[in-house]
Every structure is written in C-alpha cells, then in structure tokens.
Amino acid sequence: MTSARKGAALALLAATQLLLIMDTAIINVALPSVGDDLGSGSAGLSWVANAYLITFGGLLLLGGRTADLLGHRRLYLTGLGLLAAASAAGGIAGTAGELIAARAVQGVGAALAAAAAFALLLNLFPDGPDRHRALGAFAAMGGLGGVTGTVLGGVLTDLLGWRSTFWLNVLLALVLGLLALRVLDGGTRSAQSGFDLGGALTATGGLGLVAYALVGAGEAGWTSPRTLAAGGAGLLLLAAFAVVESRVARPLVPPAVLRRPALRDANILSALAQMALFPMFFLVSLYLQSVLGQSPLTGGLGLLPLSLAVVAVAPQTGRLIFRIGLGSTMTLGFGLLFVGMVWLALALAADGTFLSTVLAPSLVLGVALPLVMVTTNVAATAEAAPEETGLASGLINTSQQFGSVLGLAVLVGVATAAGGSSAAAQTAGFRSALLAGAAFAALATLLSVRLRLPVPAMASPRQDRTGGAVE
Incomplete structure (x- = not known):
C-alpha cells in the first residue's frame, strides 16, 4: 500500500474512533428532550445510555477475534452497517x-467496528515509529470524541431535536463505509479454521453481565440483589x-x-487510566x-x-517515545495524570470560575491522556502477530471500556455519597471523586515503573537503555 493510501486509511480509521467515542456522549445531552418526547422517567432514560455501554463492552473481545477469523475489513463494514x-x-x-x-444494537455495531478498525490499524503500521504516530492519531480522536459528542448533542438537540443525533450517525456511518471500500484492503485473516463457540458464549455473556451490573449499580445500589446477581x-x-x-x-x-x-500488564494499566x-x-x-450554573x-x-x-500532544508522542523510551514516556504520562487529577480536585470551589478552577489542570490532563493511551496501546500490541491483531485489539478495547464503566460507577458513587444538594456539598462530592481517580492514577504510575516491556521495533540503543527493563 502506498504512503498516500496509508494516510487515507489512517484518517478513515481515526474518524471511526471519533464517531464511536462520540456516540458514548452525544445522547447524554439529549436525554431530557427524549424523556419529554417519549414520556420516559429517569430510570428508563438512564438505560438509553447504559444499553450502548453494555453491548459495546460485552462484545469487543468477541468482535476482535471474529475479525481475525472472518477478515478485518469485512467485520468493520458489518459493524458500520x-x-x-x-x-x-x-x-x-x-x-x-x-x-x-436500538441503542443496544448500536453498541453491537460499535463493538464490531471498533475492534476491526484497531486491528486494521495494527496491520497497516507494524510496530515502530509509524505505529506510534498512528496510535497518536487514534488517541487524539478518542480525546476529541467525548467533547465533540457533548457539544454536538447540545447543538443538534437545540436546533433540530434529539432524533437528529441518530440520523447524524446514519450519515457518518454510510460515508465511512463507502470510503472504506476504496481505501482499505481486505485485511488479514487467520489461517486457523473452526470457532470456539463455548468460549464466545461464556466470554460475551460474562462480560455483558458484569457490564450490566456495573452500569446499573449507581441506580440499584452496589449491594442490591440485581447488582449482586448479575455481577x-x-x-x-x-x-x-x-x-x-x-x-x-x-x-x-x-x-x-x-x-x-x-x-x-499494559491492559491493566490501560483500564486504570480509563478509571x-x-x-x-x-x-x-x-x-x-x-x-x-x-x-x-x-x-x-x-x-x-x-x-x-x-x-x-498526541502526534508528538511517538517522537517522545523515541527520545526517552516507551517505559519512561508511560510513567511520565501517568505521573501527569496523577498531578492533573489532584490539582483539579483541590482547585474546585463552589464560588469559582472556569478560569480559576478547571482550565489549568485540564490542560495537564490533556497532555497526560495521549501519553498514557498511546504507550499502553503500544505495549499491549507490540508482540501481536498479524493473525492476532484482532485479538489484541479486542483485549485492549475491552480493558479500556470496562475501566471506563467501572471508574464511572465508582467515582459517581463517591461523589454522590460525599455530596449533597447545596453548591458547597456538591463541590465536596466532586472533589472526593476526583481524588479517588487520582488514587487510580497513582497506582498506575507505580505499576508502570515495574512494567517489563518488549524491545520496541526499530529501537535505537538509547531507547533500550532508557525505555525501562526489557525482556
């Protein structure tokens, strides 16, 4: 594949990442309008968001392995469709x-498309500087997706109504699918025959039920019969x-x-980052x-x-990995994540402003995000053979998704338990939750120092000396 076509394929796959992450957030702003239109209470509205998260998280692993067996582009197109x-x-x-x-089926499609898209990227860019840059583009789109979803959800709901957020998905998925037929090759398929039906059923059922327990814990309670039974x-x-x-x-x-x-270990660290x-x-x-207000x-x-x-920062992460090593870049990223979370927690004030409380620490977190995302993805996929790229993709995506769901359940629970109805009480709750998130970041920082990393492809001697212990 020519470099120009590789660039077009990377742009396509990064846009897919943007769309799928955007979908986790775009409906949230529209939920009050959905409730008014369909006459649903708060419990029903929460499951409009949760249904997507459950099927998305539960099927990523199966989607990744299926992509290896059936072909990455084929499953990517199936997921988008x-x-x-x-x-x-x-x-x-x-x-x-x-x-x-509909949201549950959206999650199924998103899981198939996400796992296949990541596997296609790994096949396009072998381990080394080119892959680091490609993963940097993925991290940038992932970071932008959450905000884009929030902003677009508000704009579209205000101007065109909540249903427009779904029709935007239809348009974007069709455009990406048509472009994929032009710029993506058929993809690598595993030479193995047969399918592990028992493993597929138990893994998908187990992950789906755990996701159901986690996303419903805030509503039903951590010790409720529903949460304990499902978990x-x-x-x-x-x-x-x-x-x-x-x-x-x-x-x-x-x-x-x-x-x-x-x-x-990289999958554990990736989950902690998302938590x-x-x-x-x-x-x-x-x-x-x-x-x-x-x-x-x-x-x-x-x-x-x-x-x-x-x-x-994301496009520069590969260059930083080359300069100071994969391990040092990872530890730096988690260290900045810890500092940013603590700073943000301590800066919050009931009578504050955006400039005095959120802006500066959020910029530190914006630097940390691509560093931890790119380095954990590199470490988790460096040893994957071409026929294992879908599996590696499914594993790292599953770790990130479950880290997100678990972190949200735990930190929202902390904020709710520590807070109240007044502005000061709510601020105290948010502060406690962010400090709990900082504890996850601190644990990840310590674990990243002990992580034994594979020797990076095309690594210079200086990288091997500074990138941490290697196998």
Whole structure:
C-alpha cells in the first residue's frame, strides 16, 4: 500500500474512533428532550445510555477475534452497517423501549467496528515509529470524541431535536463505509479454521453481565440483589470461560497470549487510566453545569481546551517515545495524570470560575491522556502477530471500556455519597471523586515503573537503555 493510501486509511480509521467515542456522549445531552418526547422517567432514560455501554463492552473481545477469523475489513463494514441501521431505528423510535433496543444494537455495531478498525490499524503500521504516530492519531480522536459528542448533542438537540443525533450517525456511518471500500484492503485473516463457540458464549455473556451490573449499580445500589446477581453470574461465566479456553483446541483467547507480561500488564494499566479519565470528563461537565450554573452546551465547551491539548500532544508522542523510551514516556504520562487529577480536585470551589478552577489542570490532563493511551496501546500490541491483531485489539478495547464503566460507577458513587444538594456539598462530592481517580492514577504510575516491556521495533540503543527493563 502506498504512503498516500496509508494516510487515507489512517484518517478513515481515526474518524471511526471519533464517531464511536462520540456516540458514548452525544445522547447524554439529549436525554431530557427524549424523556419529554417519549414520556420516559429517569430510570428508563438512564438505560438509553447504559444499553450502548453494555453491548459495546460485552462484545469487543468477541468482535476482535471474529475479525481475525472472518477478515478485518469485512467485520468493520458489518459493524458500520449495523450501527447505521440501529441509528435509523433510534431515529424513528416511538417508545423508550424501542429506543433502548436500538441503542443496544448500536453498541453491537460499535463493538464490531471498533475492534476491526484497531486491528486494521495494527496491520497497516507494524510496530515502530509509524505505529506510534498512528496510535497518536487514534488517541487524539478518542480525546476529541467525548467533547465533540457533548457539544454536538447540545447543538443538534437545540436546533433540530434529539432524533437528529441518530440520523447524524446514519450519515457518518454510510460515508465511512463507502470510503472504506476504496481505501482499505481486505485485511488479514487467520489461517486457523473452526470457532470456539463455548468460549464466545461464556466470554460475551460474562462480560455483558458484569457490564450490566456495573452500569446499573449507581441506580440499584452496589449491594442490591440485581447488582449482586448479575455481577456474580458474570464472574461465574468468566470463570467458565477460563476453563473452556484451557481445554479447547483453538481457543477464542489462547492462554499463552495472556501469559505475555507486557500485554497483560499494559491492559491493566490501560483500564486504570480509563478509571480516572472517563469519569473526569463527566464530573467536570457536571460541576460546570450544576455548581457554576453553565448551560449543557457551555459545559461541554469547557472541555474543549483539554481536547485541543490532546490533539496537539498526541502526534508528538511517538517522537517522545523515541527520545526517552516507551517505559519512561508511560510513567511520565501517568505521573501527569496523577498531578492533573489532584490539582483539579483541590482547585474546585463552589464560588469559582472556569478560569480559576478547571482550565489549568485540564490542560495537564490533556497532555497526560495521549501519553498514557498511546504507550499502553503500544505495549499491549507490540508482540501481536498479524493473525492476532484482532485479538489484541479486542483485549485492549475491552480493558479500556470496562475501566471506563467501572471508574464511572465508582467515582459517581463517591461523589454522590460525599455530596449533597447545596453548591458547597456538591463541590465536596466532586472533589472526593476526583481524588479517588487520582488514587487510580497513582497506582498506575507505580505499576508502570515495574512494567517489563518488549524491545520496541526499530529501537535505537538509547531507547533500550532508557525505555525501562526489557525482556
């Protein structure tokens, strides 16, 4: 593939990442309008958002491995097609139940497209500086997606109504699909035959039930029968999955893959990063609206400086990895994440302003985000063979998604328990939640120092000396 076509493929895949992350946020601003139109209460509205998260998180692993077996471009197009069809169904939904079902199918399509898109990127750019730059573009789009979704959700809902957010998805998915036929090759397929049906069923069921328990814990309570039953059943299915994988001839996730220290530890670090970062976006937007009295649109725009910092730093991350090494860049990123979270928590004030409380620490977090995202992705995928790229993609995407869901459930719970109805009480709750996120970042910083990394491809001798211990 020529360099120009590679560049076009990277732009396409990065745009896909932007769309899929945007979808996690774009509906949130529209939920009050959805409730007014469809006559749904707060419980039903919460599941309009949660249905997407559950199926997205539950199917990423299966989607990644299926992409290896059936072809990455084929599954990518299938995912986009499913996303477009479900979005159209959401755009014409007449009841809250129909809308929740459409959002669940959207999550299925997003999981297939996300896993296949990441695998296509890994195949296009072998491990080395080119992959680092490509992952930097992915990180930039991921960081921009949350803010873009919040802002677009507000603008479209105000101007055209909440249904327009779904029709935008239809248009974008169709455009990306048509472009994919022109710029993407067929993709690598595994030479293995057969499919691990038992592993697929237990992994998907287990991940889906755990996701259901996590996203519903804030509404039902962590010790409610629903949360405990769903979480316990999910863990039992995941235990059954581990047993199945050790006994079948061609497992969905070969145990030898999970025994790779860099892959395993990088997935843990990626989950910890999302446990701090994803709830931070939500909590800051909520602080700006509920404490400082800003509109949803203005609250979303308050995260724009952070996103611009991500876009500026992400393309430079590969260069930094080359200069100081993968391990040092990772530790620097997690250290900045810790500093930014603590600074933001301590800066919040009930009588503050955006400039005095959020702006400066959010810029630090904007620098940290691409550093931790790119380095953990590099470490988690460096040892993946071409026929394993979908699997590596499914694993790292699953880690990030479950880190996001778990972090949001825990930090919102902390904010709710520590806060109250007054501005001062709400601020205290947000501060406690952000400090809990800082604790996740501190743990990740310590673990990153101990991470044993594979030797980076095309690494200079200086990289091996400064990039941390290598295997």
